[in-house]
Amino acid sequence: MTYRITLLPGDGIGPEITAVARAVLEHVAALEGFRIEFATCAFGGASIDEFGEPLTEATLKTCQASDAIFLGAVGGPKWDRADARPEAGLLALRKALGVYANLRPAAVHPALAGKSPLRPDLVAGTDVLIVRELTGGIYFGTRERSADSASDKCTYSRGEIERVARIAFEQARLRRGKLTSVDKANVLETSRLWRDVVTEMGARDFPDIELDHMYVDAAAMHMLRAPASFDVIVTENMFGDILSDEASMLPGSIGLLGSASLGENKPGLFEPIHGSAPDIAGQDKANPFGAIEAVAQLLESLGETAAAGRIRDAINTMHEAGEW
Amino acid sequence: MTYRITLLPGDGIGPEITAVARAVLEHVAALEGFRIEFATCAFGGASIDEFGEPLTEATLKTCQASDAIFLGAVGGPKWDRADARPEAGLLALRKALGVYANLRPAAVHPALAGKSPLRPDLVAGTDVLIVRELTGGIYFGTRERSADSASDKCTYSRGEIERVARIAFEQARLRRGKLTSVDKANVLETSRLWRDVVTEMGARDFPDIELDHMYVDAAAMHMLRAPASFDVIVTENMFGDILSDEASMLPGSIGLLGSASLGENKPGLFEPIHGSAPDIAGQDKANPFGAIEAVAQLLESLGETAAAGRIRDAINTMHEAGEW
Ligand SMILES: [Mg+2]
Ligand SMILES: [Mg+2]
Numbered sequence: 001m002t003y004r005i006t007l008l009p010g011d012g013i014g015p016e017i018t019a020v021a022r023a024v025l026e027h028v029a030a031l032e033g034f035r036i037e038f039a040t041c042a043f044g045g046a047s048i049d050e051f052g053e054p055l056t057e058a059t060l061k062t063c064q065a066s067d068a069i070f071l072g073a074v075g076g077p078k079w080d081r082a083d084a085r086p087e088a089g090l091l092a093l094r095k096a097l098g099v100y101a102n103l104r105p106a107a108v109h110p111a112l113a114g115k116s117p118l119r120p121d122l123v124a125g126t127d128v129l130i131v132r133e134l135t136g137g138i139y140f141g142t143r144e145r146s147a148d149s150a151s152d153k154c155t156y157s158r159g160e161i162e163r164v165a166r167i168a169f170e171q172a173r174l175r176r177g178k179l180t181s182v183d184k185a186n187v188l189e190t191s192r193l194w195r196d197v198v199t200e201m202g203a204r205d206f207p208d209i210e211l212d213h214m215y216v217d218a219a220a221m222h223m224l225r226a227p228a229s230f231d232v233i234v235t236e237n238m239f240g241d242i243l244s245d246e247a248s249m250l251p252g253s254i255g256l257l258g259s260a261s262l263g264e265n266k267p268g269l270f271e272p273i274h275g276s277a278p279d280i281a282g283q284d285k286a287n288p289f290g291a292i293e294a295v296a297q298l299l300e301s302l303g304e305t306a307a308a309g310r311i312r313d314a315i316n317t318m319h320e321a322g323e324w
Numbered sequence: 325m326t327y328r329i330t331l332l333p334g335d336g337i338g339p340e341i342t343a344v345a346r347a348v349l350e351h352v353a354a355l356e357g358f359r360i361e362f363a364t365c366a367f368g369g370a371s372i373d374e375f376g377e378p379l380t381e382a383t384l385k386t387c388q389a390s391d392a393i394f395l396g397a398v399g400g401p402k403w404d405r406a407d408a409r410p411e412a413g414l415l416a417l418r419k420a421l422g423v424y425a426n427l428r429p430a431a432v433h434p435a436l437a438g439k440s441p442l443r444p445d446l447v448a449g450t451d452v453l454i455v456r457e458l459t460g461g462i463y464f465g466t467r468e469r470s471a472d473s474a475s476d477k478c479t480y481s482r483g484e485i486e487r488v489a490r491i492a493f494e495q496a497r498l499r500r501g502k503l504t505s506v507d508k509a510n511v512l513e514t515s516r517l518w519r520d521v522v523t524e525m526g527a528r529d530f531p532d533i534e535l536d537h538m539y540v541d542a543a544a545m546h547m548l549r550a551p552a553s554f555d556v557i558v559t560e561n562m563f564g565d566i567l568s569d570e571a572s573m574l575p576g577s578i579g580l581l582g583s584a585s586l587g588e589n590k591p592g593l594f595e596p597i598h599g600s601a602p603d604i605a606g607q608d609k610a611n612p613f614g615a616i617e618a619v620a621q622l623l624e625s626l627g628e629t630a631a632a633g634r635i636r637d638a639i640n641t642m643h644e645a646g647e648w
Contacts, residue, residue: 242566
């Protein structure tokens with residue numbers, strides 16, 4: 001078996017953590033007996049410097065022809081005043097790939113519970129996966145602005161909700177079988193549709209999954225009161241933005257976390273959740289665990305669960321040895 | 325000086341904690357030499373039982389004629405299937421009073437830092453006030469729903485933002501002089517207007533206040549990473565709903581917290597943030613600290629700062645003695 005993986009090192013610490021990701025991929029491929037063909041493309045600020053735009057047509061073609069994409073990080077002060085913004089490349093890439101679900105796991109290893117801002121006794125055992133809808137809702141709604149007024153519209157269709165909920169139900173089936181759907185159905189019409197659709201799907205297609213519903217404000221509280229009680233959370237774009245960032249604090253460092261963006265078809269997009277940290281770039285100070293975690297997610301998406309398991313075991317061994 | 329204060333005991337544990345609030349008010353009035361005329365009215369479920377509606381015209385008139393209103397709590401399973409809902413009384417009251425700013429303080433007393441879900445070293449010194457816009461935004465926007473689609477519209481006008489921001493700036497001036505305005509100005513048009521208006525007001529009317537801006541997802545993280553770094557936060561309705569509930573976890577019990585809802589004119593509405601807890605009603609188990617904190621806020625709004633200070637001192641003394 002040969003996989004084509006596109007590497008987008010990007011900016012700041014992106015290249016150095018991408019080098020680690022590649023080394024890990026090569027290592028587990030040798031151990032598990034599959035092959036990887038890598039393609040490396042400039043992306044973000046690096047692509048602006050070289051080609052004048054953050055995502056070239058050639059890079060996009062390479063990405064689309066691959067089985068999975070690993071992204072380091074994009075952006076930095078160098079391009080803050082540029083006409084072309086590195087982050088625009090990321091939005092364009094997500095759109096072209098049609099990825100609509102963002103998966104953000106946040107697990108607290110027992111050896112690291114003392115690093116959490118939460119009390120160790122409370123945070124122990126936390127292993128939550130937030131599935132965030134990525135292409136709809138108020139972040140992509142129509143906007144209006146006059147001198148004295150502004151508006152943003154949040155819209156969801158049944159199809160948009162179903163496809164992301166399906167990924168969340170399937171993830172719950174691979175994990176502990178519990179799904180919490182987060183909305184504000186006591187107030188919002190989009191949330192009432194969200195709840196209706198998720199409830200119908202659960203009863204029809206996933207009767208084996210324990211489904212519950214929680215209001216977004218209650219979920220923001222529950223994340224602090226009983227984080228270990230969550231398994232998979234599914235929610236709309238903006239609620240997912242807020243809750244996944246809140247949850248990212250639980251392990252004590254965002255440097256440990258990866259994320260996957262998935263659509264109907266391959267390839268998915270895998271990246272650490274941290275930024276490009278230009279202030280420490282090139283100094284061998286960047287925490288590579290987030291990138292390595294993203295590699296484990298990438299391999300899971302390819303069905304290489306044994307290789308992903310090897311990586312997770314190695315991460316755990318490192319944490320137990322006091323390294324992170 | 326004589327103040328007219330309307331008491332709305334409401335449902336569940338509402339009456340018993342309202343009795344405590346009244347006793348505290350009478351006590352500090354005697355100590356500080358002012359008088360209080362109390363009016364007590366049925367409200368919420370209790371009013372439905374007696375009059376068939378959660379807020380009668382007579383009760384509203386009494387409220388409007390008073391200097392401040394203390395509300396216990398409303399709701400309970402008894403009225404879950406009723407045509408008239410207790411919570412509808414609260415919405416109608418807020419609307420009639422024209423209150424548009426909800427003030428939710430969350431302070432962590434050093435003696436209680438061990439009760440917080442956060443590590444004591446991290447949460448120590450936390451004393452944050454969240455000022456939430458209460459009558460605009462997506463919670464009050466136009467809604468649409470078809471079988472396969474739904475939408476909610478978020479709208480803000482300059483005037484809506486100015487009036488709540490003014491209260492927040494003034495609160496910051498009474499506290500440590502720092503205001504953090506929370507928005508999502510990198511995405512939302514309403515947030516860009518929000519940021520423009522708050523920035524203009526700060527430069528023009530409150531140059532003495534240290535103003536900064538934070539995205540809502542970053543604020544949800546920062547609340548866990550460095551909660552003690554916040555003084556006053558001002559934000560729109562939905563962000564305030566989520567962030568104030570997240571912040572309410574920091575002191576370790578929502579039973580300790582009060583809230584104030586203020587408008588252009590008197591009277592303001594003061595209440596503990598907890599619910600009616602019908603399961604423990606009438607058993608003398610309800611934590612009265614939230615109601616007592618709300619009484620302190622009520623007295624501050626009347627300008628009776630010495631009386632409010634006495635209450636805060638007494639609360640602190642109780643916490644130091646291990647009572648809460
Ligand atoms: Mg975010
Ligand atoms: Mg709430």
